[in-house]
Amino acid sequence: MIMGSQKPIDEIWGMVKDFNKVLVFGCNTCVAICHAGGEKEAETIASLIRMRARQEGNNMVVNHMGVIRHCEPEYFEPVMEDVKKYDLILSTACGVGVNFLSDRTGTVPVYPGINTSFYGSVESSGFFKELCAGCGNCIVHLTGGLCPIARCAKTLMNGPCGGTNKGKCEVSNDIDCVWYLIVERMKMLGTLEKLSEIQPPRNWATSRDGGPRRISLEHLREFEDKEALKTRAAGGEK
Amino acid sequence: MKSGSNLEKVIASGNPAVTAELGPPMSADGHEVVKKAQLLKGFCDAANITDCQTAVVRISSIAAAAIAFQNGLEPVMQMTCRDRNRIAIQADLLGAAALGLKNCLCLAGDHQKFSAAGRLKGHPGAKNVYDVDTCQLVGILRKMRDEGKQEGGDPLEVSPRFFIGASWTPMGDPIDFRPVNLMKKVNAGSDFIQTQGIYDMDLFKSQMEKACNLGLHERTAVLAGIIVPKSAMMLKYMDSSVAGVSVPRSLIDRMNKAKEAAGDDKKKAREFQEQEGIRIAVELIQQALEIPGIKGVHIQAIEWESAIEGIVKAAGLYPRPTFPES
Numbered sequence A: 001m002i003m004g005s006q007k008p009i010d011e012i013w014g015m016v017k018d019f020n021k022v023l024v025f026g027c028n029t030c031v032a033i034c035h036a037g038g039e040k041e042a043e044t045i046a047s048l049i050r051m052r053a054r055q056e057g058n059n060m061v062v063n064h065m066g067v068i069r070h071c072e073p074e075y076f077e078p079v080m081e082d083v084k085k086y087d088l089i090l091s092t093a094c095g096v097g098v099n100f101l102s103d104r105t106g107t108v109p110v111y112p113g114i115n116t117s118f119y120g121s122v123e124s125s126g127f128f129k130e131l132c133a134g135c136g137n138c139i140v141h142l143t144g145g146l147c148p149i150a151r152c153a154k155t156l157m158n159g160p161c162g163g164t165n166k167g168k169c170e171v172s173n174d175i176d177c178v179w180y181l182i183v184e185r186m187k188m189l190g191t192l193e194k195l196s197e198i199q200p201p202r203n204w205a206t207s208r209d210g211g212p213r214r215i216s217l218e219h220l221r222e223f224e225d226k227e228a229l230k231t232r233a234a235g236g237e238k
Numbered sequence B: 001m002k003s004g005s006n007l008e009k010v011i012a013s014g015n016p017a018v019t020a021e022l023g024p025p026m027s028a029d030g031h032e033v034v035k036k037a038q039l040l041k042g043f044c045d046a047a048n049i050t051d052c053q054t055a056v057v058r059i060s061s062i063a064a065a066a067i068a069f070q071n072g073l074e075p076v077m078q079m080t081c082r083d084r085n086r087i088a089i090q091a092d093l094l095g096a097a098a099l100g101l102k103n104c105l106c107l108a109g110d111h112q113k114f115s116a117a118g119r120l121k122g123h124p125g126a127k128n129v130y131d132v133d134t135c136q137l138v139g140i141l142r143k144m145r146d147e148g149k150q151e152g153g154d155p156l157e158v159s160p161r162f163f164i165g166a167s168w169t170p171m172g173d174p175i176d177f178r179p180v181n182l183m184k185k186v187n188a189g190s191d192f193i194q195t196q197g198i199y200d201m202d203l204f205k206s207q208m209e210k211a212c213n214l215g216l217h218e219r220t221a222v223l224a225g226i227i228v229p230k231s232a233m234m235l236k237y238m239d240s241s242v243a244g245v246s247v248p249r250s251l252i253d254r255m256n257k258a259k260e261a262a263g264d265d266k267k268k269a270r271e272f273q274e275q276e277g278i279r280i281a282v283e284l285i286q287q288a289l290e291i292p293g294i295k296g297v298h299i300q301a302i303e304w305e306s307a308i309e310g311i312v313k314a315a316g317l318y319p320r321p322t323f324p325e326s
Ligand code: SF4
Pocket: A131, A132, A133, A134, A135, A136, A137, A138, A139, A140, A147, A148, A149, A150
């Protein structure tokens, strides 16, 4: 899922201090699980801002709210009217949520309440790890199911660099070298000889280098259009 | 001849090849490059011109290589994957070839976080590129030279003719994969290989045996890396902290003895250790050249280029072969 972490309160204060009515708006899916931006965290952030406002003699209004997801219209449409009554929405959803709202809130600005960090796993309670970079062209069948794009500091495709030290990455002693893990895993799977093949330069156009990406499921869209037509024909449309 | 470089000629002649290293300065001081080039000229067949080693900003490898070349020292320009995408890489390769450069060593490059070390601030927050990796970079050079094509497929009317090199860390983790790593670099088109610095010759020998069993020694020229030790402290640091380098206890003990022989005299302690370091380097060179499949040595005297002359002479590798202009 999408992982995020809280921003320092000083940075948040710098963003919100000039507004009169602020809504801290949480998202109860991914960012709630990593304890960064769910409704509970939105509540905490709202009270931190209120405390800071009191200290600074600022009598702004700060409320909080949360919905299941910021990235699908059906979840926040019911609260849209309420949300738009504020001068600023501080969204504690991931960057997707912040953008999605910004595209829809007209004159009300939406600012980021957290730092969106990566696609990752819950390794254990309170410990999250990046495992995929959403490169748009998955190749981990060639690397024992472990991702060299997200997990190697140099996105190497043909084996470890010279910096691997006792199984750790040259970047830090507490980061595993994924190429070390890949070699060990492929040994275990009996597929190591696959690594002898040279992987040619990648086409990064499927990654963010090709501009913002979209996925359009034509069959689903066609189906939706047909259903809408049927409804209209049956006089069901208001 | 693939490139007609001096290094290629020496290797083709069957003589053991000698390469050295020249680190460009952290300022626009071109004279520094000239000075270092004078120290190395005549004592190696070519000298690597590092490409912002440890991610520290320095005169670019190509510019410093061109200066060295104009001053009579054959350079091996270096190209890391860290700082350029395939467009910049190929543009620079075309430019380098047009300037007359004939050797190119392909490297992944040290991560940018290494640039902030000791007193240096560096640029640890830089964005790295890694559009391609070393194997892919070697393949690009080979394709440009042998097929006359850019990576994307567009034709090159005049192709850059490089003698193509890559680095190899024979004793890096995971150690049993390292011969395969070498094989991939050779299959991609590496004409020569320079290894990470080697102190543990027995372990290196066994890795070379595996490489020879794969027939790699017949398809590429492996030059054994020798890092000239300067002090006991440096040896200990390399043993504990440098990836893929292990230093036998006996060598550290020798250096310690040299240091102790000077008593409290700090200046002498430095001199004694440097002399012992040169002796160790000469022995390592001789041992490396005995190993089956080894075609030469790559001697790195880091920020100590003046040591090369004595080492090469003491190792019996002077004078260097010369070839009539063709
Ligand atoms: S290869 Fe791409 S899609 Fe597959 S895990 Fe890695 S980043 Fe994700």
